[in-house]
Amino acid sequence: MPQWRAVTGRSHEPRARFAEELRLLRAAKGESLRDLADRLGWDPSMLGKMESGRSLGSPEIVEALDQYYATPGLLLALWELAVGDPTQFKEQYRRYMVLETEAHSLWHFGVSILPGLLQTEGYARELLALGGAKGDELDQQVEARIGRRELLVEEDAPLFRAVIAEAVLRTPLRDDGEWRGQLEHLLEMSQRPNVTIQVLPQQAGLHGLVSTSVMFLRLLGGRTVAYAENAIRGELVEENASVEQLHHAYDAMRDLALNPAESRKFILRMLEEVPCEPST
Template identity: 65%
Template sequence: MPPRRVITGRSQEPRQRFAEELRLLRAAKGDSLRELGEKVGWDWSLFGKMENSHTLGSPEVVQALDQYYGTPGLLLALWELAMADPTQFKERYRRYMVLEAEAVSMWQYAPSVVPGLLQTPDYALELLSMGGLAGDELGAQVEARMGRREALLREDPPQFRAILSEAVLRTPLENVEEWRTQLEHLDMMGHRLNVVVQVLPLSSGLHGLPNTDTMFLRGSGGQTVVWAETAYSGDLVQETREVEQLQLRYDRVRDLALSPDKSRQFIERMLEEAPCEPLT
């Protein structure tokens, strides 16, 4: 099949094409970034980041730009293509890993699995293998995940709060002893001065983060970003308004959770209830 002929001369990479279109449309209007921000009603610095491919923005922002430029649906379609590009997930995750390593404070809600920073090697191995990894790649991913835990153990560690849905603690590993080791590790980490572990009982009912694993990262400069992940995708949220909305949902989840002391007691009861030998 002959290669596709490029007609417009514009970028064929979805994210770059989206940013390029934003720059061209603004230039045609003759607006500065500050003028654009004033006319559209959003922080002008966000538009600069979007035009430099540092962020894709939110659909609300893109729809506002479509309306302002008189291009109904065009920018939103380009945004959707950029978001769907599989290479973007890897880029966002790499950026997240850098921010996690530099964070001075982290807080997370885990709806279904033990947070990576609190996993034991056996837990990580079973979880990652269930996701389809095997062989050398599986071993490398487990090793990388264990390396992330070291941040919580260093001399000047970040503060970390993890809220675990009770469902996390009701979903054991196949091997009973490995599951007991994971519960013991959670109990031990919850006693560290820089780590708070809380349990959200199922009896608490519905809340605003039912199936979204969220990790908030605060850097030394005070800026907070969020990594929001489902079973199939993840997104790095950096826009202030969206971060604040997720923070409000997290705060409400924290209000429903057991206190740190009662959460430790909950985990210790789980240890007492866990069988000592594999079931036959």
């Protein structure tokens, strides 16, 4: 995997952080803006505005830059933070978003919604709209959310394990077709060698993460951090003892989950229950 640079000491204001990363990546290659523009086929003045913070560009440009610099998902994650209102992103969540792209393995438990890395466009759109986004802002947030999925399909993609509560799979989207597409996407992703999906059945009963969603990030050097969320707040957990306590709760909960093969069968049963689209 690419050797990510430490984020310590960097700007934590989303727009400035995004522009700073663009400048540093180009400088590391020893290229001018004109060189970069010639290689990517984009206007050098637009690239210059992005590096100065005067423009954020489009998700298409950011995706091209992620590919060119071999930073799968990093720039899109920073762009997603920058296009929104910076006040809505707490310091800890901004740091988590960057760490997510640096991790070489991730473990997630979702108590109420699917993890962003497994969401389809339809699922992301309905979920983000519930948060108040609309119009161009909603379109940008959806594109950025979907762009982050590239993290799981790159050549050096990290290992990803998702344990999903049964309640999540029994909470459909309003549009049956979009919900069908989401379930099909889960089945497709479960076949990838780096992705493991397990379902925690309702009959498993109470467990240590019954009201908490959590993502563990295994970073280069062996350190693990966690981001835990409930209905009120989210917290980046970096202190070893607290991470270990969460991990014990995760392991105990995972022991109650269906194995990957049984989980695929469960998702397939959910898919079969989705009403068929009316024939035309």
